[in-house]
Amino acid sequence: MTILNLPPAAEPNSRGVVHLRVLSEKGEPLPGAVLPDLSPEKWLSIYRGMVLTRVLDGKMLILQRQGRIGFVGTATGLEAAVIASGAAFEPQDWIFPALREGGVAVYRGMPLVEYVGQMFLNCHDTSKGRQMNNHFQHRGSHFVSWSSCIGTQLPQAVGAAYAAQIRSQGTVMCGYLGDGATSSPEFHAAATFAGVWKAPVVFVCIDNGWAISVPSSAQSASRSFGSKAEAYGFPGVDVDGNDAAAVYRETRAAVDRARAGGGPSLVALKSYRILGHSSSDDPTRYRDPSEVEAWKAADPIDRLGAFLERKGWLHADAAMRLRESLEAEVDRAIDEAAAAPKLPLRALVDDVYARVTPRLVAQHDELVRVLDRFGDPTAAEGRFPL
Amino acid sequence: MPKLTIIAAVNNAIATAMRNDPRVVVFGEDVGKKGGVFGATDKIQAEFGEARCFDTPLSEDGIVGTAIGMALNGLRPIAEIQFQDFIYPAFDQIVSELAKMRYRSGGQYACPVVVRTPYGGGIRGGLYHSQSAEAYFTHTPGLVTVIPSTPYDTKGLLLSALQGEDPVIFFEPKRIYRDPALAEEVPEGMYTVPIGKARLAREGSHISVFCYGAMVPVCLQAAEQAEAKGISLEVLDLRTLCPLDEAAVLASVRKTGRAIVVHEAPKFCGYGAEISALIAEEAVDSLEAPIVRVAGFDTPFPNALENYYMPDARRVMDAVDRVMSF
Ligand SMILES: Cc1ncc(C[n+]2csc(CCOP(=O)(O)OP(=O)(O)O)c2C)c(N)n1
Ligand SMILES: [Mg+2]
Numbered sequence: 273m274t275i276l277n278l279p280p281a282a283e284p285n286s287r288g289v290v291h292l293r294v295l296s297e298k299g300e301p302l303p304g305a306v307l308p309d310l311s312p313e314k315w316l317s318i319y320r321g322m323v324l325t326r327v328l329d330g331k332m333l334i335l336q337r338q339g340r341i342g343f344v345g346t347a348t349g350l351e352a353a354v355i356a357s358g359a360a361f362e363p364q365d366w367i368f369p370a371l372r373e374g375g376v377a378v379y380r381g382m383p384l385v386e387y388v389g390q391m392f393l394n395c396h397d398t399s400k401g402r403q404m405n406n407h408f409q410h411r412g413s414h415f416v417s418w419s420s421c422i423g424t425q426l427p428q429a430v431g432a433a434y435a436a437q438i439r440s441q442g443t444v445m446c447g448y449l450g451d452g453a454t455s456s457p458e459f460h461a462a463a464t465f466a467g468v469w470k471a472p473v474v475f476v477c478i479d480n481g482w483a484i485s486v487p488s489s490a491q492s493a494s495r496s497f498g499s500k501a502e503a504y505g506f507p508g509v510d511v512d513g514n515d516a517a518a519v520y521r522e523t524r525a526a527v528d529r530a531r532a533g534g535g536p537s538l539v540a541l542k543s544y545r546i547l548g549h550s551s552s553d554d555p556t557r558y559r560d561p562s563e564v565e566a567w568k569a570a571d572p573i574d575r576l577g578a579f580l581e582r583k584g585w586l587h588a589d590a591a592m593r594l595r596e597s598l599e600a601e602v603d604r605a606i607d608e609a610a611a612a613p614k615l616p617l618r619a620l621v622d623d624v625y626a627r628v629t630p631r632l633v634a635q636h637d638e639l640v641r642v643l644d645r646f647g648d649p650t651a652a653e654g655r656f657p658l
Numbered sequence: 659m660p661k662l663t664i665i666a667a668v669n670n671a672i673a674t675a676m677r678n679d680p681r682v683v684v685f686g687e688d689v690g691k692k693g694g695v696f697g698a699t700d701k702i703q704a705e706f707g708e709a710r711c712f713d714t715p716l717s718e719d720g721i722v723g724t725a726i727g728m729a730l731n732g733l734r735p736i737a738e739i740q741f742q743d744f745i746y747p748a749f750d751q752i753v754s755e756l757a758k759m760r761y762r763s764g765g766q767y768a769c770p771v772v773v774r775t776p777y778g779g780g781i782r783g784g785l786y787h788s789q790s791a792e793a794y795f796t797h798t799p800g801l802v803t804v805i806p807s808t809p810y811d812t813k814g815l816l817l818s819a820l821q822g823e824d825p826v827i828f829f830e831p832k833r834i835y836r837d838p839a840l841a842e843e844v845p846e847g848m849y850t851v852p853i854g855k856a857r858l859a860r861e862g863s864h865i866s867v868f869c870y871g872a873m874v875p876v877c878l879q880a881a882e883q884a885e886a887k888g889i890s891l892e893v894l895d896l897r898t899l900c901p902l903d904e905a906a907v908l909a910s911v912r913k914t915g916r917a918i919v920v921h922e923a924p925k926f927c928g929y930g931a932e933i934s935a936l937i938a939e940e941a942v943d944s945l946e947a948p949i950v951r952v953a954g955f956d957t958p959f960p961n962a963l964e965n966y967y968m969p970d971a972r973r974v975m976d977a978v979d980r981v982m983s984f
Contacts, residue, residue: 393962397962401960401961401963405784420743420784420787421744422716455716456716458747485688485690485713486687486713486715486716491715557692558691617963620957620963621955639966646972649965649970650965
């Protein structure tokens, strides 16, 4: 019998875990729950970031279906986990992201045209067309380049935190990871080092229910992802990841503790990947549609929106206008990015080393000579599988 | 006989082995219900159950390390690494353990594990879904390294690997996994293709072209183009990189007097260097022109410019012209 993975509730789940919540599904503050102390502007910026993330995902998926870009890994359904956690860090803090945190880069100031340009792999892509799509970076807001190799960013975040410590920067490092990444050797190394060094790092684990087709229940026999921290000697919490207020409050507490010298934390956010692993995955092969429906009904944007409306900070028509204006903004970024020139051939050999080696210059020139003889190569026939 | 693509031949080989040998198990990330991200284990779990075909937690290190333990205790594990690019967390288990268990134990212990992994570019996967790292493994004594290029060989070599006594790193050319032009009739049931034997993919007289995996169809295409110009290419599909069929390489180059080696991996210290050195050491007297390597650039694998990075027929043809006009 398969156990359905359902949204957090007041009573403990099958492993006896209760996820921290602040807002009810309808956006009412729960009795006795402590709300994070935020200005209406900050609440609205979080809401805006969440809606923008949803809009970007939708538009990128359309581009993907039109064959204009290759691959999209969405955060649909995860917007509270992604944006409300990202919003708990200060501008000087660094983010070591995984696949689905591009919305945090935008929240922190990455221009939309760079986001879209990365998807188009053209001159607006700061990786110069080398990374796969959906692999964002933004040095200006300390949003560090990620490989695709699950977990590798985590020890790096710990090292950066150590450097921040000995350089007395007062900076906190954020290492994002998925439920799947908790099984990687890098997670173990990162958590071990962070604990021993009392490094100013916050691990934000977004448990979206799945690592491609492997359910998070099969990823670990631990009681919960948050409970893993205990073995490494630092605090961990399990939070309802669709409750933006709880996500912000718990992440912020961990960030404040790290900045004050209290060492690392693990914030585990339980949420759900509403769509496939990526634009090329068919999740109906491996999951129960009733699970997806239950999580759709627990939508994080609706939940925060209802709270803001209750507070009188956001009216339904303003929410609608916000969404429309964000859609228009993204459309403009798409038009601008799509019009950008392709990458020059030099992008093949630049940046391998600080200075292009003579051997690489020769290889580049050799390629130019062959292209002069025969013309441009044809597109490869393969298609990305997942 | 059914016509199968390369990926269907992998699937068919796994099912065949599991039907014939109850010790065979297959596992990795997403190999169960999903049937693998490329479909290599499609319907395997449904037929053989969750004890013999299963998903693992996300750790390649764990996948290969546990495969070694299973093999030590009598199973015949097939460990899937989802993309070759993600094999590195398991590098220690492969290089320090898998490759050396027999030697360090004086033959007391052995681990006949088959590590299957899709390699190579052409799917717009960027730096980390496109690599060809065969040379790391061929440089490690104790490992057998196989790269098929046809559906028939894929099944026959995988079945050989599963009957062998040594660990095998089995690289699958993912770009041509589903290429309908390569689909061919593949026998049902058991048969094997010997490990350590190259295949003459096309007979010729002017230049020997040594290649493997996804570069074989590229070289055959070049051979067609060369023929139109009156140049006859002999294309040798190496199939097993280690142990290399040295006799076949040397016999071919002694016949033609010219050699081109083609691979997708970076040129510097790539597998082509070994072939070139072998020829230089053993058959330099029969050479009428310098050996030429056509390879990926000495850079990480790009994304937007991947079609420029990967050798294609025009780059092979350019090498052909250089060799013939020497
Ligand atoms: C080391 C490594 N192994 C395998 C993969 C292939 N892969 C890509 S994403 C993924 C699942 C990741 O799951 P999780 O950490 O939960 O992140 P999510 O995609 O759910 O956000 C896998 C197995 C990889 N990228 N890196
Ligand atoms: Mg996940």
